[in-house]
Amino acid sequence: MIDYATLAQESPSEVRHMIRKGQWDQPTSGLANGHTQANLVILPADYAYDFLLFCQRNPQPCPLLEVLDTGDPIVESMADHADIRTDIPRYRIYSKGILSKELTDIRAYWRDDFVSFLIGCSFSFEQALLENGIPVRQIEEQRNVPMYRTNIPCKSAGIFSGPVVVSMRPMTERQAIRAIQVTSRYPSVHGAPIHFGNPEKLGIRDLAHPDFGDAVTIREGEIPVFWACGVTPQAAVMDSRPDIAITHAPGHMFITDQKDTAFSIL
């Protein structure tokens, strides 16, 4: 395997090339630094309208970056002719909502009726938070961001429904005010937080036990700040138990050619 520090400085296309050749099967955080990474959901066309509508109705947790044509595995807008079947380090195949396989190449499972959805990720605004002096605790502690199911229902669409899932970053009130300003500039990758302070208002009982990802330290004088999270659409897909669904493995994202800064409207 290539070392991490090398890949952090590489171009997105070079990193995807190495992933495609099997030279990198680890998480992608920090690779091709400064470029947006995306969540992947692949569904058969029979489910695609409902899922597209679900994302349209819930844009804050489900910000669509690109939807490929039915049967077409080639990304054209977010990257220059990347192959969605090979250019992600790890995939998960779910049968009726149950994880059945984890693998590094899905060409053998590809079908002519598959539709691929690339969904925005909060990684895209974290660099902007750091540049504004706001701590991103899970980066400091080298963990995955803590994520929680809330008591806020998404608007349902066809077979898809489920709760909004949030990611949480602890910070002071003063930092939270700046974080609201900074992330408001990124409406197409989750935008501003949806809550801060008391987690019980979101139906979250224990911040130390996230539903996805890892717990992080909340220091004296800090409050939790909650953003709508791109795991929301994946959770809705799993809960609805489609015959087959393919996603990236957690943390093993699709690296786009787009810079994070391109998603800032201000």
Next chain:
Amino acid sequence: MIDYATLAQESPSEVRHMIRKGQWDQPTSGLANGHTQANLVILPADYAYDFLLFCQRNPQPCPLLEVLDTGDPIVESMADHADIRTDIPRYRIYSKGILSKELTDIRAYWRDDFVSFLIGCSFSFEQALLENGIPVRQIEEQRNVPMYRTNIPCKSAGIFSGPVVVSMRPMTERQAIRAIQVTSRYPSVHGAPIHFGNPEKLGIRDLAHPDFGDAVTIREGEIPVFWACGVTPQAAVMDSRPDIAITHAPGHMFITDQKDTAFSIL
């Protein structure tokens, strides 16, 4: 008919009630002042996926505000149980892209496979422009905003393709700078302009002859400023000649319960 000044101050639900009862069949500009108005496109379900994808791929000209469930004529998110078949003053029915009827109530034409799309409109940011001292010439001159087909292609989706259509407002450079700031706050209703200055760069030959709407005066020292326009998806629908499509008549919009200010992210 009720007079205009009365309806300008009424609530959205009261205005929709009068429209539903046939007491108002005129344009809606300025009615229920301060509340967002929306464009309407109704298509059979066979076309709905392609159209939803077209809007997802072209969010600046095609900002979706709400998509109703298949066969369901009741608006629930943008308004409290409005009936999309009766609550717009005038509708147009198109057969294979050709206007076949204009009428004030479409209940007799409703089908169980119809999907209704409500699409954002630049009316939503014009009040903010006025409040910032920026002229909105077509309001001053009591005309429809001038709109032009450009040489910029939309990203196509299934059967739908076509050029980006823009609306144009003339102003000074200094006002344009402020207008860019102000409209950047409204990413879900077209957002910032896509061009200013030389119209030929957009393939527009003559500002005095818009493709839709009315020409307006461009004063000495003013430049044209161009925003992506909600007529874009309608033009794409007409060009693709579906068996049937129903839209609002130009200027006769759906009045939502949402305030324009709710669409500002800052």
